[in-house]
Amino acid sequence: MSNRAARNLFIFGSLFFFVIFLAFTYDTMGKLDQRAPEVTNEVNAGKMVWHKYDCIGCHTIFGTGSYFAPDMTKVSDRKPKGYLKQFIMDPRSVNPAAAMPKLGITSAEADNLLAFFDWIAKVDTNGWPPKPILAVAAGVGGRELTAGQRVYQSLGCSNCHAINGIGGTSGPDLTRVGSRRDRAWLFGHFKDPGEYVRNSAMPKVEAPDADIRQLTDYMITLK
Amino acid sequence: MSIKYQSQKIAQDFFTFAVVLFLVQVVVGLVASLQFLWPDFFFLKFNIVKTLHINALIVWLLCGLMGATYYVIPEESESELWSIPLAKLQFWATVVTITAVVLGYIWAGINPQANGTVLGTLTLNEGRKYIEAPRWADILIVISVLVFLFNCFMTVLKTKKWTGIQGVLLGGLTFLALMYLPGMVYMKSMVKDQFWWWWVVHLWVEGAWEIIAGALLAFMLMKVIGAPRHALEKWMYLEVGLVMFTGILGTGHHYYWIGTPQYWLWIGGIFSSLEPIPLLVMVWDAFRTTREARNVTNRAGLYYTVAHAIFNFVGAGLWGVIHTLPEVNKWTHGTQITTAHGHLAFYGAYVLLVMSMIYVTLPAIRGVKEFNPSRAFQSFWWMTISMVFIVLVTTGAGMVQTYMERLMGLDYVTVKATYNLWFWILRAIFGVGFLIGVGIFVVDYFRLGREPMPYVSPAPEKA
Ligand code: HEM
Ligand code: HEM
Ligand SMILES: [Fe+2]
Numbered sequence: 110m111s112n113r114a115a116r117n118l119f120i121f122g123s124l125f126f127f128v129i130f131l132a133f134t135y136d137t138m139g140k141l142d143q144r145a146p147e148v149t150n151e152v153n154a155g156k157m158v159w160h161k162y163d164c165i166g167c168h169t170i171f172g173t174g175s176y177f178a179p180d181m182t183k184v185s186d187r188k189p190k191g192y193l194k195q196f197i198m199d200p201r202s203v204n205p206a207a208a209m210p211k212l213g214i215t216s217a218e219a220d221n222l223l224a225f226f227d228w229i230a231k232v233d234t235n236g237w238p239p240k241p242i243l244a245v246a247a248g249v250g251g252r253e254l255t256a257g258q259r260v261y262q263s264l265g266c267s268n269c270h271a272i273n274g275i276g277g278t279s280g281p282d283l284t285r286v287g288s289r290r291d292r293a294w295l296f297g298h299f300k301d302p303g304e305y306v307r308n309s310a311m312p313k314v315e316a317p318d319a320d321i322r323q324l325t326d327y328m329i330t331l332k
Numbered sequence: 333m334s335i336k337y338q339s340q341k342i343a344q345d346f347f348t349f350a351v352v353l354f355l356v357q358v359v360v361g362l363v364a365s366l367q368f369l370w371p372d373f374f375f376l377k378f379n380i381v382k383t384l385h386i387n388a389l390i391v392w393l394l395c396g397l398m399g400a401t402y403y404v405i406p407e408e409s410e411s412e413l414w415s416i417p418l419a420k421l422q423f424w425a426t427v428v429t430i431t432a433v434v435l436g437y438i439w440a441g442i443n444p445q446a447n448g449t450v451l452g453t454l455t456l457n458e459g460r461k462y463i464e465a466p467r468w469a470d471i472l473i474v475i476s477v478l479v480f481l482f483n484c485f486m487t488v489l490k491t492k493k494w495t496g497i498q499g500v501l502l503g504g505l506t507f508l509a510l511m512y513l514p515g516m517v518y519m520k521s522m523v524k525d526q527f528w529w530w531w532v533v534h535l536w537v538e539g540a541w542e543i544i545a546g547a548l549l550a551f552m553l554m555k556v557i558g559a560p561r562h563a564l565e566k567w568m569y570l571e572v573g574l575v576m577f578t579g580i581l582g583t584g585h586h587y588y589w590i591g592t593p594q595y596w597l598w599i600g601g602i603f604s605s606l607e608p609i610p611l612l613v614m615v616w617d618a619f620r621t622t623r624e625a626r627n628v629t630n631r632a633g634l635y636y637t638v639a640h641a642i643f644n645f646v647g648a649g650l651w652g653v654i655h656t657l658p659e660v661n662k663w664t665h666g667t668q669i670t671t672a673h674g675h676l677a678f679y680g681a682y683v684l685l686v687m688s689m690i691y692v693t694l695p696a697i698r699g700v701k702e703f704n705p706s707r708a709f710q711s712f713w714w715m716t717i718s719m720v721f722i723v724l725v726t727t728g729a730g731m732v733q734t735y736m737e738r739l740m741g742l743d744y745v746t747v748k749a750t751y752n753l754w755f756w757i758l759r760a761i762f763g764v765g766f767l768i769g770v771g772i773f774v775v776d777y778f779r780l781g782r783e784p785m786p787y788v789s790p791a792p793e794k795a
Contacts, residue, residue, distance in 0.1 A: 112496065112562065115569035119500075123576035130580045133599065134527075140593050141523055148520045156522060160459030162444050166379020171590040172666030173526055174461055177368070177378050179744035180666060208371040208745075212444055225522075232523060235597065237589030239662050241741030271746065278745040 144233040155225025158218045167209070171234060178209065182238060185226040187268045188279075193226070194219045195310045196279065203310040204279050257327025260320045269311070272331065280311060287331040295325045333629065333696040337406035339413035344697050345423050346399025347690050351777045353392035353430075354683075358770045361385045362763040368748075368756040380441030383457070383464050384434065389678065390462060391430055396686030397544055398426075398480055401501060403693045404551055405484050408498040414486035422479045429472045433465050452518065460525070462533055463515045470516050477509045496565035497551050500572055504543030511535045523591035530586040537677070538579040538607060538648070545644065545685050546572040549614060552637045552692045557625040567617045574610035582607050585656045589665055597658040604656045608649030615641045630695060632705035635712065636688035643680025643716075651676050651723070663738045668752075669730030676723040679715075690777065698781035707776035714769030721762040729755035 110118075159165070167178040184193065192203070197219045200207035214222070254262070261267070267276035270283045290298075294305065299321050302309035314321055335341065360381050367378045374381060406413055413419055440447040440456035447456040453467040465473065484502055488494060515532035519525040550568040553559045584600025618641035628634050651673040655664045664670070695703055729752045736742045736751055 110566065112566045112569065115566050115573070116496065116499075119569045119573035119576070122573050123580070126577055126580040130583065133581075133595075137527070137587075137592055137596075138524075141521065141527075141591065144591055144593070145521065145523055153520045156520065156525075157449065157454075161447050161449075161454055161457075163379045163383065163440075163457055163459040163464070165459055165461050166383055167377075169666040170522065171526060173529075173586075173590065174666070175379070175382060176666065176668055176671055177382070210372075210377050229522060232591040234589045234591055235594055237662060237665065239738070241737075241739055271743065274746065274750075275742060277743045278749075 146228055146231050148228065149224070151221050151224040152228040155221035155223070155228075158214070158222050159225060162212045162214065170229060171232075172237060180238065181226065181229065182234065183230050185223065185230045187265075189312045190223055191312060192269070192279075192310045193223060195308075197222060202308055207279075255323075255327060257323040257325075257330075260316065260324045261327060264314060264316060264324075283328065283331055285332060287329045290328070292325055292329060295328050296321060299324065333701065334699045335403075335696045336410075337412050339406050339416050339419070340403045340693075341697055342413070342416065342419045342423065343399040343403040343693060345420075346395045346402065347694065347777070349423075349427060350392040350396040350399065350686060351690075351774055353388045353395070355770055355774055357385055357388035357392060358763075358767050360388065362760065362767060365756065365760045365763050369753075369760070376438065376441045380437055383437055386462055387433070387437070387464060393678075393682045393686055395426065396689065397505075397541075397548075400548060400686070400689040400693070401480075401484060401505065403689075403697070404501060404548070405487050405498060408495045408551075409488050409491040409493045411487060411491045411493075414483050414490055418479060418483050422476055422483070425472070425479075426476050429469055429476065433469045436466065436469075437464065460515070460529060463529070467516065470512070474509070474512060477505075477512070481505060481509060495561075496568065497547050497554075497561075500568060501544060501547035501551075504540050504547060504572070507543065508536060508540035511540055526590045527587070527592060530583060534583045534586055535580070537681070538582060539576065541682060542575040542579065542610070543572045545640075545681060546575065546610075546614065548685060548689055549618065549637070549641060552633065552688060553618065553621045555692050556630055556634045556637060557622055557628055559621040564617075564621065567613070567620075571610045571613050571617065574613065575607075578603050578606040578609065585661065588658050588661055601656070601658050605653060607656075608645065608653050611645040611649040615645045617641070629702055630692065632703075632708035633688060633692040633695075635705070635709065636684060636691050639712065639716070640680065640684035640688050643676070643684055645680075647673070647676030647678070647680035647723075651727075663734050664730065667730045667733045667738070668726045668755075669734065672723045672726040672730055675719065675726065679719050687773070694777070694780055700781035703780055707772055707779075711769045711772035711776060714772060715766055716769075718762045718765035718769060722759055722766065725755050725758045725762065729759075 159170075164170075164181070165174040167175050169175065169180045169182075171182055172180060188196075194216075196203045196207075196209075198214050198216065199211050200209040201211065266283075269277045269280035271278060272283050274284075276283075286295075298305040298311075299314040301313055302311040314324070316324075363374050364378060364381045364385055366373050367381065371378065376384075402413065402419060436456040447454050449455070455466055455468075457464050458466055463470075481502070484505075488498060488502070511532055514528040517528065519528060546568050549571075550564040554561055554564055580603075581599050582604035584596040584598075585604040587596035587600060618638050622634065622638060625634065655661050655669050655673065691708060732751050732755070733747050736747045737744055
């Protein structure tokens with residue numbers, strides 16, 4: 110091949126592939142709106158807050174960003190709003206060991222962020238993040254779950270709490286909670302955490318008393 | 333070795349600025365790595381420290397490439413630059429803009445409320461990775477790059493002497509400038525925001541910058557070993573052609589999970605898997621030309637050039653391809669595997685590229701016949717061994733993270749704080765090793781040609 114031919118191959122080949130790329134881009138732009146809810150003013154304001162505090166400098170969103178802090182794509186599916194708002198505004202009031210700094214976010218800004226997270230969670234991401242394939246029931250290896258453990262699972266307590274190393278870290282570790290708290294405290298705390306712990310970020314447990322009792326029984330066994 | 337045209341001296345200004353920023357970049361990188369152990373360790377938070385780390389990186393690489401171009405253009409078109417004062421002005425304008433941007437990041441880091449909105453854009457930090465620079469700075473940077481390109485094109489137009497190397501170099505730089513623009517449009521949808529953001533990030537490092545690397549590789553091989561231009565340019569066209577044929581549609585490997593249609597899984601998967609091919613051709617090209625090299629005066633230049641070709645392939649090609657298929661990327665996306673790849677790719681492809689251009693051109697700029705390359709070799713091994721271990725350590729951390737968090741479903745923070753703790757400690761230790769290497773390089777940069785040679789071997793000078 111002559112140098113001239115090689116040069117032409119480079120130039121025209123590149124243009125060729127760029128045109129194809131542009132065509133796909135055009136097609137994609139037309140499809141994006143059906144794959145996500147409408148961007149309201151609140152969502153957009155929340156996005157601006159996200160940029161203003163440079164959240165991407167620590168977090169990923171859609172898996173893109175920095176790897177210092179958890180991904181935010183499905184955060185509003187995992188955690189209740191009240192908790193998230195308190196955490197965003199003052200992380201260490203929720204979890205004294207939090208690495209996230211208090212950034213000075215206002216209440217209005219936090220509300221917009223939550224709207225933004227809701228929007229993000231509803232985007233069709235082709236199934237990302239994938240469900241863990243090896244996820245095992247918290248604390249059980251092939252054993253039958255007790256009634257209390259089943260309630261614990263169905264209420265999503267492990268999003269915030271860990272037992273034996275499995276589960277979230279934003280609430281206290283419950284591996285030995287039974288040796289710290291008694292039945293009455295646990296039951297009362299489940300009905301209204303704020304009554305027992307000032308500024309508690311734990312949501313009230315919305316379940317029938319029978320379930321809460323079983324949950325309490327389970328907690329007492331954790332020693 | 334000496335320069336033929338006085339205007340080539342301007343390259344040195346850019347190199348010096350680049351070298352200083354390189355030092356800053358690695359110091360703050362080390363701080364960032366310590367914040368994985370102690371989040372409150374520094375007066376700035378992790379996000380700002382990391383912003384400084386990657387912005388310093390991008391800016392010093394760009395300054396290095398601009399300096400390199402100011403050296404190559406007069407040589408290739410056999411004339412002085414169109415305007416030396418304009419180049420000087422452009423240099424100082426760049427320095428001032430960058431300094432202002434950095435001060436802005438620090439200010440916004442100390443007081444986030446200072447990062448207010450004017451005309452719908454944030455004034456100090458745009459909060460978008462790599463392109464955090466606010467809009468006013470974007471505009472100044474674009475003007476600076478346009479002035480730079482104008483000066484180069486006018487030089488070539490003046491002499492009407494187009495060479496392949498120079499054409500591809502300027503083509504790559506023009507593409508680079510154009511691909512900065514999609515990052516400057518505000519998108520209300522985060523999906524569209526990330527879509528265009530990847531145009532900048534991906535089409536830079538896997539498009540424009542690789543084109544520039546291809547042209548500079550050919551230039552360096554020609555300078556250091558006197559390889560014939562004809563064959564070099566043909567292979568260069570082939571390499572940069574393949575970069576574009578695979579890399580443009582390869583952008584799809586970033587459109588798997590951000591809310592874009594499913595067909596990108598196919599496009600991205602297929603084309604990005606082919607991206608290592610041109611990088612392998614570059615390695616082969618480097619070996620092909622250097623095999624017959626005898627009596628090389630600039631051994632440091634040769635060493636760095638070949639190392640650049642090899643590590644470009646390993647860091648970008650191999651460490652890129654391992655996580656580029658959708659079925660793998662689904663699990664590794666946004667983990668420490670990405671960090672590992674990012675580091676080895678940038679180090680191999682562009683840090684070593686700019687450093688080799690410095691070692692190839694600086695002796696001529698400073699008018700030294702021959703220089704002692706021992707410090708250059710020392711810094712190379714300190715940096716390269718440390719970087720390889722930083723990358724192996726973060727790859728390990730990424731594998732543990734992928735398994736524990738993504739496959740088993742453990743919490744992100746648990747994995748980071750317990751299972752990965754030792755990886756963070758090791759990364760910081762190897763970071764110190766890397767900093768030592770950079771220190772040696774900085775000393776070498778400022779001393780090269782300015783101290784008496786202990787022993788000058790009577791090597792014949794190459795034409
Ligand atoms: C010199 C060339 C390259 C450089 C400098 C480079 C650099 C990077 C960087 C810095 C990131 C992280 C971006 C972020 O901050 O989110 C990244 C991501 C990625 N790169 Fe590269 N890269 C190069 C070439 C390649 C090649 C040739 C491939 C594939 C064959 C590749 C595959 C990927 C993939 C799949 C990701 C996404 C990782 C994820 O899903 O989190 N890269 N690259
Ligand atoms: C020339 C050498 C280096 C280059 C080219 C480089 C490049 C980069 C790039 C492109 C990123 C952004 C992508 C990412 O987040 O992974 C980054 C982040 C980072 N770098 Fe470096 N870096 C270098 C040296 C270092 C050193 C010596 C350290 C310290 C040990 C370091 C520590 C970090 C840390 C902690 C992050 C943040 C990663 C995260 O978000 O989890 N870097 N670096
Ligand atoms: Fe890419």
